[in-house]
Amino acid sequence: MSKKVTITGATGNIGQLVVPALLEGGAEVTALVRDPQKAEGLQSQEVTVIEGEFTDTEAVQMAVEGADAILMIAPPNPDSAKQMSGLINAAKKAGNPYVVRISALKAAADAPTDNGKLHHESDTELMESGLPYTIVRPHFFMQNIWMSIPTIQEQGQMYWGMGNGKLGMVDVRDIADVAVEILLDGSHQGEILNPTGPESITFTQVAEAISKFLDKEISYVPVTYEQVKHSIIEMGWGDWGGQMMHDYAKAYAEGWGDFTTDDVEKVTGNKSRSIEQFVNEVLAYGFQQQTA
Ligand SMILES: NC(=O)c1ccc[n+]([C@@H]2O[C@H](COP(=O)([O-])OP(=O)(O)OC[C@H]3O[C@@H](n4cnc5c(N)ncnc54)[C@H](OP(=O)(O)O)[C@@H]3O)[C@@H](O)[C@H]2O)c1
Structure with a gap:
């Protein structure tokens, strides 16, 4: 009998990679989706x-x-x-399903961002719920760099607020691989996994990888935390989102994200993907789309 897996956030960064891989792995997939147009796309995949x-x-x-x-x-x-509380309560009513929760890097009551504090609340609620669980706390997504494509193409520059901070940033494909593996085989229950990339790197190193791929000088321009906040608010993320990114930028600049783990390899058996793989295999597609 095939495994029944329900997913929320199916249309997001992680979810859209997880869904086809779960189907490929023989699971029956159900998704909670708020946008009817996106729902159609999933229905055509037999979700x-x-x-x-x-x-x-x-x-x-x-x-x-x-x-x-x-x-x-x-x-x-x-x-x-x-939102998570509603999901956890519904899961409890539904029986004893295994819950995998995407949390945030170093979620804690004294985390430097509100997002980290809220994730700590949800992680604690899940751990105390009696449900079997695995908590996944990924590092900064390499895919966030996607939002720099326009300035890279127009100005040869990418603007971030992380100073010279090093981050063990991770490719979302690795987070999805970890999630699919544990959802299908139920392993690593009761654990907190912290997927990272293979190296802790600065944004100058990210710019170097992009320069090499494009065969053109791309530079990283560090901006202030206030500038980060302002541009995030301008992008429509609201004051809360602006403050969150301000606080993340400050924490990363101060070395808070300077670490790696071998959790991706521990779960999937494969080494986590490098920034070069991300640039050559994912960002490359974004550059093509913009020039098409
Ligand atoms: N970005 C990072 O560097 C990073 C690092 C570590 C952890 N995280 C954590 O990763 C999580 C986000 O994962 P992601 O990037 O894969 O997701 P995402 O791309 O932000 O997508 C969010 C998903 O949730 C759905 N959604 C939003 N509001 C909803 C609502 N009110 N009801 C039902 N569904 C709703 C969205 O649907 P629509 O398609 O309709 O919008 C979308 O499918 C966050 O908890 C974040 O803290 C992020």
Whole structure:
């Protein structure tokens, strides 16, 4: 009998990689999706779609009912702990499904960002729920660099607020691989996994990898935390999002993210992907799209 897996955040960075891999692995996949247009895309992949928001308790309950495993992903937002609480309660009512939760790097009560504090609340709630669980706390996503494509192409520059801080940034493909592996085989229960890339690197090194790929000088321009906040607010993420990115930038600049783990290899058997692999295999596609 195939495994029934429910996923939230199926249309996001991690979810859109996880869904096809779960189907490929023989799972029956159900997704809670709020956007009917995106739901159509998933239905065409033979995913059972339950349309609804995290606040729609009926839809949430329907989505988790009968699941053997659930992958819980919510975007960073001030209501995330409440949203997760609704999902955890629905999972408890649905029986005893195995829950894999995407949390945040070094989530803690005294984390330097509100996002880290909210994730700590949700991690604690899940750990105390009695449900079998694995918590995944990934490092900074390499895919975040995607948002620098326009300035790289137009100005040969990328603007970030991490100073000379080093980050063990991770390719989202590795996070998805970790999630799929544990959802399908149920391993690593009761653990907190911290997927990182293979190296802790500065944004100057990221720019070097991009320069090499494009065969053109690309430079990293460090900006202030206030500039980070301002541009994030301008991008429409709101004051909460702006402050979150301000606080992450400061923490990373101060060396908070300067570490790597071998958790990707421990779970998947494969070494985590390097920044060069990310640039050559993922960012390359973004450059093609922009010039097409
Ligand atoms: N970015 C990083 O560097 C980083 C690092 C470590 C941890 N994280 C954590 O990773 C998580 C985000 O993962 P991600 O980047 O894969 O997700 P994402 O790309 O931010 O996508 C969020 C997903 O949640 C769905 N969603 C948003 N609001 C919803 C609502 N009200 N009801 C139902 N669904 C809703 C979105 O649907 P739509 O498609 O309709 O928008 C989308 O599928 C966050 O918890 C973040 O803290 C991020």
